[in-house]
Amino acid sequence: MGLDKAYERMTAVAVAALHEREPARLWPMLAGALAELCGGEAVIHKLDDWSERAGTIGAAPDAAAAELQRLGEADLALLRAGYPFARHYANRTDRMPVSALRAAGRRWPHSPTARLLGAALDVHHVLGVPLPDSTTPVTGCLVYRAGRDFTDDHLAMAERAQPLLAAVERQRRLLEKWRRGLGHGGATDERAVDERAVDCALTPRETTVLLLLTDALTADAIGRRLGISVRTVHKHVENLYRKLGTRDRLGTVLRAQRLGLVPSPGPP
Template identity: 45%
Template sequence: MSYLRRGDYERMLGLAVGVLEARQSDQLWEMVVQELLRALDSAVVITKDVEWTPSSGVVGAWHRDARQASVLAGPGVEHVRGGYPFAAHYGSHADRSPRTAAQLVGGRAWLHSETASATRESFGTRHMLGVPLPDADGHVRGFIVHRAGGDFRARDLLYAARVQPLLAGAAAQRGLLARWQATVQPSRPHEPLERATGYGLTPREVAVLLMLAEGLPAVGMARRLGISVRTIHKHLQNLYRKLDTVDRLGTVLRAQEAGLLPAASGR
């Protein structure tokens, strides 16, 4: 019977703390990818948060200890974009459990496929593990983890399943932070961070503030971030206290005045 070690859970806890404290979306994503590389003893992680086609779409590949993704180009990239065999499986099934390529099509069929040949040539790897994220729009998003040695074991699959909810929450947090920086002050992305720090706002509180401006109810915020409604209410109370407000509308208006949110347009 497979089981996780104490160190596995300690790493996941450390990643959760890091995600909550990260003030920049790129920094947050780097932590997530490096954790997958270390925990799954892998050489490369491909992140998929946009739609690809076999003929178009930028593919970013993260290597161990890299501070940012490198753009995959050249012969064979169309096979990587094709997503074989994960695109067909996750695109046509509700199943979002982590699966290896060999599990989906058989070890022999996978190792003799064109995609396996392309990944060996591009990365020097032999095996792949798909770790999908929940999707609300029908797109398949997540991570494709590449390993050079033996195939992923039962313990690796168990770890991937346990860390999935944390990855989903990190992806939501990253998206909110990136959009916040891009909309508040596109030409000076560090300025909103400095303003938020000045008010003592945590990155999680910034994410809740942005959803507050969207008019999302507490239930919707909790669902997007993968946390409880009770925790959302705690973040809201902290926002009211730190911005010296008493309700949602006043908080949004105060944040706009302080440059923490884009100024309202029109009425």
């Protein structure tokens, strides 16, 4: 498959992910398409800020995830340390994708991290694809491959994919915030929350816009938060008015609170 076709598939998968109601499924949906786009064989995604002692490691395909589960704490700490990417991005403001070999040079193949990856996943090279707006520590994806290093074309395609990754990650975080605010952390409660949104025919994207409306954000601010245009925000808001039978923002928020779609304000 050519790179343009792979990017089209990546875009289609990202759009599909924005319609997924289960936040935990968003990154696994993207991982295979990202690996294909960047010429990789496996992907690790960082779902939160990592340190050497903590951080959620998500991996795809399943074989890579299974291998990571077999690693001990010392090896996991080595992966979370992020050599050489943590050092590379800490010293600059840009978040351009870069391979480990380009970032570390001849030191990379002889590093403990490279030896661990070779033994655990049978890969030799890593491509760092950080989220464009991530700070320090950097969050994003690591794409792995055997054989030769990632090419200039692979890096260019990874850069094109960064806005898609950022949009999905913003969606994931907002959906998790929405679920926590209404579901009280229980699986049964979270299913009930999802069912209320389905009963009102709200898409996951409309649900996140509704949540941001509850925070009294303007259309411009919502657009920046979600990485979409103001025109698209207005379209989602109009859909919310129609589906909830309301005419303005305040009425929409109050109606959503009565229906249990968004948290109600606490006591003063």
